[in-house]
Amino acid sequence: MTEPVIELEHVEKSYRFFRLSDVCLRLDAGQIMGFVGPNGAGKSTTIRILMAMIRPERGTVRVLGHALPREQAAAKRDIGFVSEDMRLYGHATLAWHMRFVASVYPHWDTKYADVLLRRFNLQPDQAIRHLSHGERAKATLLLALARRPRLLLLDEPTTGLDPVARHEVLTELMDVVQDERRAILFSSHNTQDVEQVSDQITFIDRGRIIDTSDKETFLDRWRRLHLEVPSGVTLPQLAGSVDATVSGHIAVVTTQAYTSDLEGAYERAGVIVRTVQRMTLEEIFIATVMHNRREHAA
Amino acid sequence: MNGSVVRQLILKDLYLVRWLIVGAIVAGIPALALMPASGLTSYVGGVSLICVLIILNIFLVMSGVVQERKDKVLLFALSLPVSSAQYTAAKVIGNAIAFLVPWIILTVAAIVVIDATRMPNGILPFWITVLVSLLLYYCILLAVGLVWDATAAHVSMITAGNVSVNFLIAFLLGLPSVRTNAESQTAVWTADIITILGIELAAAVVILGTAVYVRSRRGDYV
Numbered sequence: 001m002t003e004p005v006i007e008l009e010h011v012e013k014s015y016r017f018f019r020l021s022d023v024c025l026r027l028d029a030g031q032i033m034g035f036v037g038p039n040g041a042g043k044s045t046t047i048r049i050l051m052a053m054i055r056p057e058r059g060t061v062r063v064l065g066h067a068l069p070r071e072q073a074a075a076k077r078d079i080g081f082v083s084e085d086m087r088l089y090g091h092a093t094l095a096w097h098m099r100f101v102a103s104v105y106p107h108w109d110t111k112y113a114d115v116l117l118r119r120f121n122l123q124p125d126q127a128i129r130h131l132s133h134g135e136r137a138k139a140t141l142l143l144a145l146a147r148r149p150r151l152l153l154l155d156e157p158t159t160g161l162d163p164v165a166r167h168e169v170l171t172e173l174m175d176v177v178q179d180e181r182r183a184i185l186f187s188s189h190n191t192q193d194v195e196q197v198s199d200q201i202t203f204i205d206r207g208r209i210i211d212t213s214d215k216e217t218f219l220d221r222w223r224r225l226h227l228e229v230p231s232g233v234t235l236p237q238l239a240g241s242v243d244a245t246v247s248g249h250i251a252v253v254t255t256q257a258y259t260s261d262l263e264g265a266y267e268r269a270g271v272i273v274r275t276v277q278r279m280t281l282e283e284i285f286i287a288t289v290m291h292n293r294r295e296h297a298a
Numbered sequence: 299m300n301g302s303v304v305r306q307l308i309l310k311d312l313y314l315v316r317w318l319i320v321g322a323i324v325a326g327i328p329a330l331a332l333m334p335a336s337g338l339t340s341y342v343g344g345v346s347l348i349c350v351l352i353i354l355n356i357f358l359v360m361s362g363v364v365q366e367r368k369d370k371v372l373l374f375a376l377s378l379p380v381s382s383a384q385y386t387a388a389k390v391i392g393n394a395i396a397f398l399v400p401w402i403i404l405t406v407a408a409i410v411v412i413d414a415t416r417m418p419n420g421i422l423p424f425w426i427t428v429l430v431s432l433l434l435y436y437c438i439l440l441a442v443g444l445v446w447d448a449t450a451a452h453v454s455m456i457t458a459g460n461v462s463v464n465f466l467i468a469f470l471l472g473l474p475s476v477r478t479n480a481e482s483q484t485a486v487w488t489a490d491i492i493t494i495l496g497i498e499l500a501a502a503v504v505i506l507g508t509a510v511y512v513r514s515r516r517g518d519y520v
Contacts, residue, residue: 048520053376055517069517073303073381081377087370089314096313103306104378140374 003065004028005151005183006050011059013045020045020207023059027200029150030180032173034194034215035187036285037204043187044083046204047155050185051081064151077105080144084137084156090129094122094139098146105147113146120168134165141169145176152176152184158193166193173197191282201281203288210292215281222284223258224277225266227251233270238262242291254279254287303380304388311362311392318361322354322400330407334415344425347404348432348463354400355436356456362393363443364452367520376519383514386444390510397436405429420482423491424470430498431466435459437502441509470494 006027013020020042027033037043048054050063052072061068066075088097102108117124120138122131131139141157152173158166174197176182188194194201195215202212211218221240229235229251235244240257251271255262263273279287312319329350332343366372376385408429412422442455470476475488 051377052382053373053518053520069382073379073384076377076379079377081373083370083373085370086373086377088374089371090369092314100306100310101378104303143374144377 002029004062005031005064006185007060007062008046008049009060011046011049011056011061013049013054013056018042018045018207020049020056023204023207023209025202025209025212027183027185029183030177031200032177032184032186032198033200033202034191034198035185035202035204036189036191036194036281037187038189038289041189041204042207043189043204044155045207047081047083047153047185047187050153051076051079078150079153080147080149080151081153082137082140082144082155082157084159086140088128088136088140088143091127093125093127094131094142095124097128097139097143098124101143101147107148109146109148112148113142116142116145116172119172134161137161138165138169141172145172150182152182152186154184154186156188157186158188158190170197191280191285195281203285205289205292206296208292211288218281218284219278221258222254222256222279222287223262224279224283225253225255225262225273226275226277227253227266228272228274230270230272235271236266236269238265242287256284256288256291303378304384304391307375307378307380307385307388308392308395311389312396315358315362315396318354318357319396319400322350323403325350326400326404326407330404330411333408333411334417347408348428351401351404351429351432352435352460352463355397355432355439355459358393358396359436359439359443360452362396363389363440367447370520372520382516382519385519386510386513390440390444390506393440397433401429401433401436418481418483419485420479422485423487424476424480427470427491427494427498428463428467430495431463434498434502434505435463437506441505444509444513 004026006025008023008025011020011023018040023042023046025046035043035046045054049056049061050068052069052075055069063075064078066072068075098113102110120142122135122139122142128136128139137157137160144152154173158169161169170193173184173186177184186194186198199215200212201215201218203210227235227250229246229249231249235246235251238255240255241253242256243254245252263276266273326347329343329346332339332346334340335343366375376382380388405426408425409422411417412419412425439455439459442451446452473490475486475490479486479488
């Protein structure tokens with residue numbers, strides 16, 4: 001088994017009003033992990049721990065085989081990091097930034113940088129302070145991608161982008177992982193973006209990882225069932241059911257453990273299965289978060 | 299590789315403040331030119347020289363250290379392959395060079411002006427002590443900028459620093475050794491002056507060293 005690109009074990013970090021609790025995370029080469037959570041869930045804190053910008057109080061962090069924070073400089077040689085709130089030097093041009101980053105990274109790919117300049121329609125001689133939000137986001141992505149990193153850590157890179165810019169960024173990310181040695185951790189609260197590019201999904205809420213799996217498994221095991229419960233029949237509580245709304249004889253059940261046997265189990269209990277709907281990642285995300293919050297509140 | 303990254307970070311900081319360095323030197327020249335004149339003109343020249351170095355100090359620390367953090371440019375800088383301690387070292391060295399280059403040029407130029415004009419050389423210890431106090435002020439403000447995020451801390455330090463320069467000048471001019479020798483044709487380095495200079499330089503090194511130590515040991519950079 002090859003060494004994971006990212007390995008977080010029981011990582012904890014406390015702030016006055018927020019606590020990252022027992023975070024365990026693993027990402028292998030060639031994978032794109034969508035790291036999904038509401039605002040303030042702990043996505044940025046986790047990613048900044050992976051960049052050694054924040055030191056955890058407990059737990060171990062290994063990135064590209066390097067123990068952090070001790071070997072952070074070595075690890076960062078192969079990491080490209082982009083954050084939604086990252087800014088560049090406003091008075092300098094994009095060309096200056098490209099020269100600066102190229103002077104630091106021996107693997108800087110000038111040809112690829114030029115390709116990205118054209119694809120993103122960026123003007124290298126324009127000062128950063130004159131760029132729009134979307135252009136600035138694409139500029140920071142260009143500076144990260146042209147380093148040819150083995151790991152891309154992207155903290156909400158598409159937030160605030162118009163649909164075209166978002167499409168350009170996501171398309172480029174899809175291209176990046178054609179190289180099977182590379183991996184991406186992509187945080188967002190936009191499940192559409194995550195669904196489009198990721199093959200692994202991790203949900204985080206209130207500082208805790210609440211579910212993690214590959215995307216297909218997520219989409220396969222979550223279903224919404226519309227049921228008819230005749231008079232005298234009690235809706236059974238089946239394993240995996242995370243939510244049930246009953247209105248008269250109609251019940252809507254959300255399950256995270258769907259198999260074809262589930263419909264049979266309901267029918268054997270006298271319940272009529274009207275429809276079985278697949279759920280979008282956004283619906284799965286919301287159901288997971290709400291279920292997790294109810295369990296913690298109970 | 300890391301030595302090279304630190305060097306690139308230092309060069310980056312110097313590039314970004316290059317016009318500030320040039321501006322301080324250019325602005326200091328007319329101030330120095332006024333100093334040999336008599337009366338109010340000489341006073342204006344002296345005060346202008348002090349103001350140029352104070353403004354340079356404030357701009358360097360606020361734009362190069364504080365603003366970089368507040369504007370989240372720090373996220374970009376820390377994404378480069380350096381450790382937090384190496385980043386701090388690069389930041390302090392780059393910023394120190396940016397201040398020391400104009401400070402040394404203007405200090406040497408002040409010595410030359412005092413020595414080569416009809417100004418009494420006896421005033422030299424006073425001016426050197428004032429200029430070294432500005433170096434100390436710079437080190438303190440840089441230390442505060444490195445360690446504290448709060449704007450209130452920076453504003454308080456700038457206010458205290460600016461006020462302290464006035465008190466220091468009044469204190470120095472009140473020293474009998476300075477008053478007595480100010481008009482003499484040769485510079486007299488009395489024990490008072492040597493002690494004050496020693497304290498200023500030692501304080502600058504200790505304060506900045508402590509700030510670098512504290513910053514480097516802090517786990518959270520953003």
